[in-house]
Amino acid sequence: MCKLKWDYALYLVTDRNYIGKRYLPDCVAEAIEGGVTLVQLREKTASSREFYALALAVKEVTSRYKVPLIINDRLDIALAVDADGLHLGQDDLPIEIARRYFGEDKVIGISVSNVREALQAEKEGADYLGAGAVFATGTKTDAELVTLGELQRIKEAVSIPVVAIGGIKKHNAPEVLSTGIDGISVVSAILAEEDIAGAARTLRDIVDKVKAGRGK
């Protein structure tokens, strides 16, 4: 899929800590059925072999649904499974190195927490930004918080898509989306739920409604 046509509305980031004994590729399929438009595979403790095997299994699901698969941090895993995208944090490889090996037609997203990092990432060739954490989160306990005001300034400062991440749930999603961003990124709000498809559907409805209301 041409990267210019990606839909950033509802971006799922995985974390196997939330899914109990459920099989991650199945959870991803349910989330996509519910309305997730992008999937990022994030594995911070798996061995390379395990990450690779899991990425292959998740890619089978995302390919079936024609939803992009983004790998967190690991350029080698992204190359190995021919993922659609790579997401880099500020502690990961520099984007120019990743771009050199991953290619111009692939998507590279960058985590930012302020306007300065956002402008820098856009200048260095990022395809989208993940801005956060907007709220305190159990997934990344060390994440710097980004106010909704800063989130709006980030969105206004760059011309690439911006998704917000960090503690976003259905009750606070509307105010996050009121900043004008392109979509929301969630982990536990979908994966910690028993009804994954239902949780995704609720969030997707909120995003679609807020975005539809913007033109009016």
Next chain:
Amino acid sequence: MCKLKWDYALYLVTDRNYIGKRYLPDCVAEAIEGGVTLVQLREKTASSREFYALALAVKEVTSRYKVPLIINDRLDIALAVDADGLHLGQDDLPIEIARRYFGEDKVIGISVSNVREALQAEKEGADYLGAGAVFATGTKTDAELVTLGELQRIKEAVSIPVVAIGGIKKHNAPEVLSTGIDGISVVSAILAEEDIAGAARTLRDIVDKVKAGRGK
């Protein structure tokens, strides 16, 4: 350096847990001054950015001394710093994936603990084997032990270079080398010593002496 000319006599694997407050690139320089012929950078807890920065700094040292630099596990870091080699364990990326992106002119080594794994790795295109652990070790506490008999069978079964690893010190190095292997690989026997160059020199002398005695 043409990979066919590599000298596997004394292979240093890094572990920053052993060096206290000393700066790793300086420790590597001292080890090479003492007689280390290959350096593997192994980082299991660093962020990708930190691993990359450290690899660049260590590469500056190894390049200066014309000693090959091998990256442990991470194909992306090996690509990013244009390392000479990549070392893969049985839990790391499959060698065929690594070879595809790293190239034919680069060295890929594989960890093995028996003849079956050794033959498989050679068949899949490994350039050398790291066999171990030959003795219990504080560095890799979960490593499977390889008897000296099995080490000798591994060496006899393959035509690529074999280095032994795991708990090798100056007192047991001669018996390990008596199996006919090409060199020894150490971590703490060099890096935990106050006199790094001296420790490397002692080990290198043992290797040279045993190998010189083989022809007689």
